[in-house]
Amino acid sequence: MKSTYLDDNIPSTPGKFKMEKSNYYHRLRWHYPYLAKVTFWSFVFFGLIFVFLFNSSTISTDLSHKSLKIKSWGGPGWEKRVKSSTKIRSETGYSVIVTGAAGFIGSHVSTALKRRGDGVVGLDNFNDYYDPTLKRARQVLLEKRGIFIVEGDINDTVLLNKLFEVVHFTHVMHLAAQAGVRYAMQNPKSYIHSNIAGFVNVLEVCKNANPQPAIVWASSSSVYGLNTKVPFSEKDRTDQPASLYAATKKAGEEIAHTYNHIYGLSLTGLRFFTVYGPWGRPDMAYFFTTSV
Numbered sequence: 001m002k003s004t005y006l007d008d009n010i011p012s013t014p015g016k017f018k019m020e021k022s023n024y025y026h027r028l029r030w031h032y033p034y035l036a037k038v039t040f041w042s043f044v045f046f047g048l049i050f051v052f053l054f055n056s057s058t059i060s061t062d063l064s065h066k067s068l069k070i071k072s073w074g075g076p077g078w079e080k081r082v083k084s085s086t087k088i089r090s091e092t093g094y095s096v097i098v099t100g101a102a103g104f105i106g107s108h109v110s111t112a113l114k115r116r117g118d119g120v121v122g123l124d125n126f127n128d129y130y131d132p133t134l135k136r137a138r139q140v141l142l143e144k145r146g147i148f149i150v151e152g153d154i155n156d157t158v159l160l161n162k163l164f165e166v167v168h169f170t171h172v173m174h175l176a177a178q179a180g181v182r183y184a185m186q187n188p189k190s191y192i193h194s195n196i197a198g199f200v201n202v203l204e205v206c207k208n209a210n211p212q213p214a215i216v217w218a219s220s221s222s223v224y225g226l227n228t229k230v231p232f233s234e235k236d237r238t239d240q241p242a243s244l245y246a247a248t249k250k251a252g253e254e255i256a257h258t259y260n261h262i263y264g265l266s267l268t269g270l271r272f273f274t275v276y277g278p279w280g281r282p283d284m285a286y287f288f289t290t291s292v
């Protein structure tokens with residue numbers, strides 16, 4: 001019969017079999033520390049990969065859309081740009097941070113403030129709710145006018161605190177939001193992320209800033225919801241929202257009231273009706289309806 005490797009190690013007297021003397025066992029002993037090390041480092045390696053993937057997936061699901069996941073701010077060069085952008089050029093000028101500055105209204109407001117002598121810096125996450133190329137083009141335009149847009153999310157407390165550390169803003173023009181009504185069917189969380197959580201984060205940072213800035217922010221005519229009475233009045237009821245977007249704007253109004261009531265924050269909400277003009281939003285009806 002053909003003998004095998006194992007056959008070679010079977011003792012002639014089974015009762016006296018001593019494992020430690022077999023070649024097989026010696027090989028195992030030689031390999032064991034090596035195998036243990038490989039196993040240990042494999043666990044460490046795969047563990048690190050898991051932690052990394054878990055963290056990045058947390059960030060991407062936290063954010064409303066694909067937006068910058070890599071920290072793109074900080075450092076002396078960055079601070080210098082922020083300071084230069086917020087340099088006040090008029091005796092009565094303010095230092096203003098405009099959230100949503102790469103957006104339609106934000107880019108116009110930033111330009112107007114800069115033109116009258118205010119120091120202006122923007123903040124925008126350049127999300128892909130509509131083609132970010134348009135936001136980038138607005139950014140280039142603002143850059144030419146001496147306005148720097150910081151890339152970041154309004155939910156990023158560390159970034160907001162840093163901005164308030166670098167500049168003592170007198171005003172916050174808060175326009176960053178998830179706009180649009182229909183998109184809520186696709187991505188409802190983006191409305192909560194930007195219009196509620198993000199807004200609260202902005203208010204928290206403002207509340208803690210010294211001096212506290214005055215805040216002007218964008219609510220919406222959509223808060224009038226199912227009202228049939230026209231024309232609308234600020235005194236009309238706003239408790240029948242007809243979309244998730246409207247509900248988050250209405251929630252924003254209540255949240256603003258709370259921060260004013262408890263912390264004395266100065267807050268002014270503007271209920272914009274359909275705003276249109278150059279560099280407008282491609283998701284709005286007027287953009288693709290020729291009969292308007």
Ligand SMILES: NC(=O)c1ccc[n+]([C@@H]2O[C@H](COP(=O)([O-])OP(=O)(O)OC[C@H]3O[C@@H](n4cnc5c(N)ncnc54)[C@H](O)[C@@H]3O)[C@@H](O)[C@H]2O)c1
Nearest residue numbers: 100102103104105124125127153154176177218272274275
């Ligand atoms: N355009 C209108 O007709 C209209 C009507 C009523 C209310 N509003 C409100 O006015 C404001 C500006 O609207 P718009 O038409 O310029 O919209 P927009 O989408 O062009 O601008 C919003 C900007 O905010 C940014 N943004 C969104 N979430 C952000 C976040 N979490 N962090 C940082 N940046 C973020 C976006 O990238 C975008 O550039 C919004 O609050 C909107 O709800 C607009």
